[in-house]
Amino acid sequence: xxxPVDFKGRLTLYQAISQARGLRETARLSNIIxxxxxxxxxxxxxxxxxxxxxxxxxxxxxxxxxxxxxxYVPKSHIANWLKLxxxx
Numbered sequence: 001x002x003x004p005v006d007f008k009g010r011l012t013l014y015q016a017i018s019q020a021r022g023l024r025e026t027a028r029l030s031n032i033i034x035x036x037x038x039x040x041x042x043x044x045x046x047x048x049x050x051x052x053x054x055x056x057x058x059x060x061x062x063x064x065x066x067x068x069x070x071x072y073v074p075k076s077h078i079a080n081w082l083k084l085x086x087x088x
Contacts, residue, residue: 012062014053016071028074029054034063035070 005016013034017023029050038044052058065071 007065011065013048013065013071014050014062016065017050017073023050023073026075031074033072033074034065035072036066036068 032048053062
């Protein structure tokens with residue numbers, strides 16, 4: 001998934017990912033990073049585990065997003081290894 005997601009009102013991390021056509025099988029759900037600016041304009045990051053939102057053990061991981069937040073979903077370790085193997 002890539003690109004901006006337009007929203008009005010409240011939008012959570014899980015909702016934004018769903019609107020951006022979901023996640024690939026190779027996504028590392030346990031290490032989703034949300035980057036935003038703090039009150040001084042400095043970037044700060046939160047590491048979130050979307051698995052806990054999906055299985056219901058910690059719905060607090062499904063934070064409300066703010067305008068200009070950046071959501072980064074890294075590839076799983078297996079996906080990175082496969083990419084490395086394919087390029088050798």
